[in-house]
Amino acid sequence: xxxxxxxxxxxxxxxxxxxxxxxxxxxxxxxxxxxxxxxxxxxxxxxxxxxxxxxxxxxxxxxxxxxxxxxxxxxxxxxxxxxxxxxxxxxxxxxxxxxxxxxxxxxxxxxxxxxxxxxxxxxxxxxxxxxxxxxxxxxxxxxxxxxxxxxxxxxxxxxxxxxxxxxxxxxxxxxxxxxxxxxxxxxxxxxxxxxxxxxxxxxxxxxxxxxxxxxxxxxxxxxxxxxxxxxxxxxxxxxxxxxxxxxxxxxxxxxxxxxxxxxxxxxxxxxxxxxxxxx
Numbered sequence: 001x002x003x004x005x006x007x008x009x010x011x012x013x014x015x016x017x018x019x020x021x022x023x024x025x026x027x028x029x030x031x032x033x034x035x036x037x038x039x040x041x042x043x044x045x046x047x048x049x050x051x052x053x054x055x056x057x058x059x060x061x062x063x064x065x066x067x068x069x070x071x072x073x074x075x076x077x078x079x080x081x082x083x084x085x086x087x088x089x090x091x092x093x094x095x096x097x098x099x100x101x102x103x104x105x106x107x108x109x110x111x112x113x114x115x116x117x118x119x120x121x122x123x124x125x126x127x128x129x130x131x132x133x134x135x136x137x138x139x140x141x142x143x144x145x146x147x148x149x150x151x152x153x154x155x156x157x158x159x160x161x162x163x164x165x166x167x168x169x170x171x172x173x174x175x176x177x178x179x180x181x182x183x184x185x186x187x188x189x190x191x192x193x194x195x196x197x198x199x200x201x202x203x204x205x206x207x208x209x210x211x212x213x214x215x216x217x218x219x220x221x222x223x224x225x226x227x228x229x230x231x232x233x234x235x236x237x238x239x240x241x242x243x244x245x246x247x248x249x250x251x252x253x254x255x256x257x258x259x260x261x262x263x264x265x266x267x268x269x270x271x272x273x274x275x276x277x278x279x
Contacts, residue, residue, distance in 0.1 A: 003277035005035075006085060007042060007270040010077030012218030012247020014270070016044045017085050020051045021060070029069025035275070036067040042275060045217050048078045050086070054100065059092055062099040062106075066213030073103030074159030076221020076250075080116035080267040083108035088269065104159035111264060120222065120261040123229045123254070124157035131161065133187040139233045145181040153182075154230030158261065160212075161188060162226035164195040166234070170208045179210025193220065197227045202238040205231060207245050218247030225261045228252035 003025075006017045016035060018025050027035070027047070035041045044067070051061040062082060064072040082099065086092050087110065096109045107119040127134040132155045134141055144150050153163045163182050167173040179194040191212040198206040209223035210216050224243040231237035232254055240253045250265040 001277055001279050002274040004272070004274050005042060006089075006272045007044065008081040008085060008268060009247070009270060010080045010219065010221065010267045011245055011250060011265055013046075013077040013220060014044045014218075015046050015048050015075075015078050015081050016042050017048045017050070017081065019085075019089060019091070020049050021091060024051075025049050027065065031278070032065050032069045033067065042273070045211070045214050046072070046075055046078055048075070048082055050082065050091070057098065058100045058105060059094070059097040060086070060099045062101050064101065066211075068213045070213045071102060072160055072213065073101050074120075074222045076118055076120060076158070076223075076225060076263050077219055077265070077267075079106055079108055079118045079221065080263075080265060083110065083116045083118070084267040084269065101159060114266065115264050116267050117262060117264040118221070120158055120225050120263055122258070122260055123226070125155075125229075127155070130155055130157040131189055132192075133189065143182070143185060143187055145178070145185070147181070151178065151182070154233060155192075156226045156229050158222040158225045158229075160222055161190060161192045162195060162223060163188070163192045164197055164227050164230040166231075166236075167196045167198055170196050170198045170206045173208060175208050175210050175216055179216070183210070183212055193223050193226070195220070195223045195227045195230075197231060199231060199236045200244075202236070203240065204242050205237060205244065207243050209245070219245040219250070221250060221263055221265070224250045224252055225254075225263055228254055229261060232256070
């Protein structure tokens with residue numbers, strides 16, 4: 001059969017969006033790897049699947065599949081893409097919609113200038129909620145990597161686990177080396193997304209993210225949120241910060257403990273198409 005899709009991106013973090021509101025979409029890891037392959041498939045960082053709501057308090061269910069076939073509980077850039085897709089595909093005329101992922105309920109909103117805002121919910125800082133193996137919550141943790149090097153991190157979940165490191169210059173950071181080492185670290189039983197944060201001023205920072213199941217991407221919305229939270233807890237960033245990623249800039253707002261993280265940024269449709277798909 002023909003599988004219809006829409007290719008989208010948010011700040012360079014790209015997605016294949018599948019509308020499963022009328023027909024179920026049940027991919028295998030093998031088929032997902034084919035779909036995300038940039039040479040033999042459509043090519044993307046993640047596949048986003050829109051499904052009918054499983055509970056009356058949300059407008060849609062929303063599943064996120066990584067390029068390696070694994071499922072993620074959160075994707076901030078993907079959520080903005082989803083909000084734009086839902087409006088342009090005529091699935092909802094609301095300015096605000098609520099969606100459920102495997103770990104979170106998110107509120108998505110269209111704002112002025114063609115931008116989209118996502119209420120990412122409360123950051124989870126307790127180690128057991130991340131999950132992260134630590135005796136107690138702390139603003140900073142020191143981990144020893146397999147090669148004997150020690151790194152200082154902040155740890156937070158935005159519906160998916162993040163470790164954030166401060167670096168002097170993101171352009172020179174050993175992103176793949178440390179990213180892979182932390183993803184394999186026993187302190188993160190579900191692996192982890194690894195952010196490399198360069199603070200330019202209290203209101204401006206640069207970030208690179210090595211994502212689990214994907215590798216480095218041009219942007220990571222939940223990673224930008226996690227970095228803003230850690231930077232604020234460390235006393236380095238203001239409540240509103242422009243986070244510069246390689247694919248674009250996201251505005252992150254976090255007023256502090258007990259408050260949700262808000263993320264605002266662009267979302268663009270690139271093209272629509274069809275691909276042969278097994279029945």
